[in-house]
Amino acid sequence: MRIVKLTLLFTVILQLHLLGQEQLKHEAKLFTDSTGQVFTRVDAPAYIFISPDDSTERLMLVPSNDKLANPMEWDGHGSHYIVYKNLKQKTNIRFRVLADGIPPKSEPLFTKGLLFSYNNTYFSEIGSEVVITATDDMTGVENSYVSMDGNPFQEVSTPIVFSYEGEFEVKAYSVDNVGNAETVKDYRIITSSSASIHLNSIYFELGSTTLIPEAVNELSKLASLLQIYKDIHLEIRAHTDSRGKANFNLTLSDGRAQSVVKFLKSKGIEEDRLTAKGYGETLLINECSDGVACSEEKHKANRRVELIVKKSLP
Secondary structure: OOEEEEEEEEOOOEEOOEEOEEOOOEEOOOEEOOOOOEEEEOOOOEEEEEEEOOOOOOOEEOOOOOOOOOOEOOOOOEEEEEEEEEOOOOEEEEEEEEEEOOOOEEEEEEEEEEEEEEOOEEEEEEEEEEEEEEEOOOOOEEEEEEEEOOOOOEEOOOOEEEOOOEEEEEEEEEEEOOOOEOOOEEEEEEEOOEEEEEEOOOOEOOOOOOEOHHHHHHHHHHHHHHHHOOOEEEEEEEOOOOOOOHHHHHHHHHHHHHHHHHHHHHOOOOHHHEEEEEOOOOOOOOOOOOOOOOOHHHHHHHOOEEEEEEEOOO
16 A cells, blocks of 8 residues: 555543633644644644555544554653655655644723723623733634623623623633633623722731831732823722730721822822721621630731722713
């Protein structure tokens, strides 16, 4: 039998992630770009088949005792070469295959109505619109998918419109052309006259109103955002845990809120856009009140700084 054709078949592997809302299944598949370059997903095994030149549809798996052959496994993201020795022409034929192991990266982009954003929380006007943008460095983006408020994921290619007041839980991810699915990302979209945002990384020296270095870094980022979103007003609310005397905690929290205001003013934020108040231990978010044994982690949850974001009046 004279062999003149070499065929590569790639197995299909299903991917299923359970990250809150169930992600859709995405199959590993081949992708060929406009230049004829072949791509595959990095975790898709490859089998080598041969066929006679007069019956190319008759594929036969190449036998091998090598445990690393049929299937072959790609040893990482990037270029791989399969060499076929053509005995008749006394030459080696090299097949270049690009194995893609990196999923796309996506993020929301507001095309209308964004007022303020902080980390993964977006404060926007009623009627605001957002699109999911995604990039992929190797095979390109095939589709993006969105889940709203716990509903099943759906393919999305048009703007999402938030047409009424409320708070929306948005989950999104994108898939490239060989089936790599991005880890689901969570976003919080708020369309309201005001919104509350927790600053979990804003901490102070023990029993003090002095900001620790990590808090200074986070507040510097916040100040930069306030320079961009100039029609936003902030109310800073500081809270303590229940340990210590209630009056001391109230005074301490008020001093800490004022420290945040002082820092933001030092970065050029106008004073009339900032208000501050300390609540001490009066608004605990868990059961850790006086006399209740709690872990340090639960006490830490109560020692928080909140931003109440409001659109400034014209």
